Amino acid sequence: MKVKQHIKAVVLATALAASATVASAQDKEPIRFGLCFDLSKSYTFISPQVAQAAQDLAMYTNENGGIEGHPVEVIIRDHGNEPQRGVECYEQLKREGVFLFNFLSTPVTNAVLPRAMKDGSVLMQSFVGRGDAVDGEVFEWVFPVG
Numbered sequence: 001m002k003v004k005q006h007i008k009a010v011v012l013a014t015a016l017a018a019s020a021t022v023a024s025a026q027d028k029e030p031i032r033f034g035l036c037f038d039l040s041k042s043y044t045f046i047s048p049q050v051a052q053a054a055q056d057l058a059m060y061t062n063e064n065g066g067i068e069g070h071p072v073e074v075i076i077r078d079h080g081n082e083p084q085r086g087v088e089c090y091e092q093l094k095r096e097g098v099f100l101f102n103f104l105s106t107p108v109t110n111a112v113l114p115r116a117m118k119d120g121s122v123l124m125q126s127f128v129g130r131g132d133a134v135d136g137e138v139f140e141w142v143f144p145v146g
Helices: 002-025 047-063 083-095 106-119
Strands: 031-037 072-078 100-102 122-126 142-145
Touching: 031 047, 031 083, 047 072, 072 083, 083 106, 106 122, 106 142
Parallel strands: 031 072, 031 100, 100 122, 122 142
Antiparallel strands: none
């Protein structure tokens, strides 16, 4: 019986802590993630689904208190798998306060990489980009995924 009571107490405490965190998540600045994906040309077989999954994860995260009380905002734009449009997307989202980016395209990722490194922006490479970016001493803010 004591084990069940202990478990119930832990679950109740967790629920109370989560609800308090959700309330405070509304008061803090959002953490903005920029997803510049190809939503209109080559990668339309996968990028809309990945974008939707990111939005679903942000919603779930926000319902559970955000990230250390900060709500998560996912901003999704189309670059059409064109490097110049990807660079424009990066620059625009950077002005909007985004600091973490994912492009889901090797040509676009490679075009944005020098700017992101110079700016200190976090760049995720989800199965794309440069293979040598795994060297964290050279590519300090680039995170290959997959």
